Amino acid sequence: MNFVSTNGKSPAVTFEEAVLRGTAPDGGLYVPEKIPPLPPRYCQSFSGESLHEVGLDVLSLFIKDISSEDLAEIINRAWDFPTPVSRLDKNLFLLELFHGPTLAFKDVGARFMAGVLSYFLARDDKRATILTATSGDTGSAVAHGFFGAPNVDVVILYPSGLVSRLQEHQMTTLGGNVRALEVSGTFDDCQRLVKKALADQDIRASRLLTSANSINLARLLPQITYYVWGAIQWMKGFSENEIPDLVVPSGNFGNLTAALYARKMGARLGRVLAATNVNDVVPDYLTSGVYSPRASVRTLSNAMDVGDPGNFSRIQFLCGNDVSAMRKEIDAARITDDETLSEMRRTHERSGIVIDPHTAVAVAAARSRVPAIHPCIIAATGHPAKFPEIVRKATGIDIPLSASLRESLGKAKLSIRMPNEYEELKRLLIN
């Protein structure tokens, strides 16, 4: 299978080229030239045991330049944590994606990408720099996923003062092949700087440069796996007859893109609902038909504070740049910080379960569905232990820090401060 640019002006490339480039030369994002179907009734007839098996079945349909044995090995090494489906309330279920080392779903994609990239670089005897902008969770997942990976240097840009203390420590204390740049600006500024650097021929001449943002296919494609897996687990555990809806708490919309791909491939899923915080460019687009990116606003679900979602062009491409086609694919809901806190409290009171603010945005959106009679799987993207202050505020509960979080808090922050200026980033990268 080849991958084409959403802008349609660059040649189709292999998976390896798409991963190594990050974005297409015409400034577009790489997408699969077609979405391959799973075998008929795949979910109904799956008899395997693990997410790994589903991953191999799904990813071999897209990735033809890694042998099946090597792909299996990359998958098995990357996903060494569970992804269960649990019941939250009568009709609401959680697909728990937050059991990886940095306690967010991004570990799934980042760890897979680290494996794939190291594999390609070793095979070609090359070295690469991974450049990534983060609103909080990407940075820690990428830093941990790539820490110590052979042939790879990692540079992470994050907005100064706009990520939580835990997120910051997770990405700035590793050292080694991971450099963290603390930018005086917002996440959107960081993302702009990264995009510009990726397109800069001077930098590209000095090194092989790519991105580990969710714009990179090697992060996006593996995420399809857990939606297929979630649909299967739900069928096995809860109902063979009904088809569950799916809610995805969304910021840069990579996770939602993967969900749409999964459904298109044949995963047994009903309506897909995108839940955002007040950074609601996409819900707004679905209502008005006009896409108007804007500066992001800070919220409690900060990993979703995105004013110009990077993956939106992929969704548009999937829908033939037609808003009415997109309305058939996606519903959307916008949830405020007050509603997020109330949801965390309500969920705890009703079910005794503590959820993180990102998951809470999705749960609140799920409860707002009309009609609410369908069962609904919610992508639970973050672990509550990562957001202790917000959890305490909402529920009065103190959650203990995990051992890995305690460890990173004890280490010194090693970030380099920089202004929101492109020339400064260029200087740091070329030297």
Ligand SMILES: *Cc1c(COP(=O)(O)O)cnc(C)c1O
């Ligand atoms: C990144 C993140 C999101 C948003 O995911 P996108 O793919 O960027 O839409 C949601 N929840 C958590 C916990 C995250 O870290």
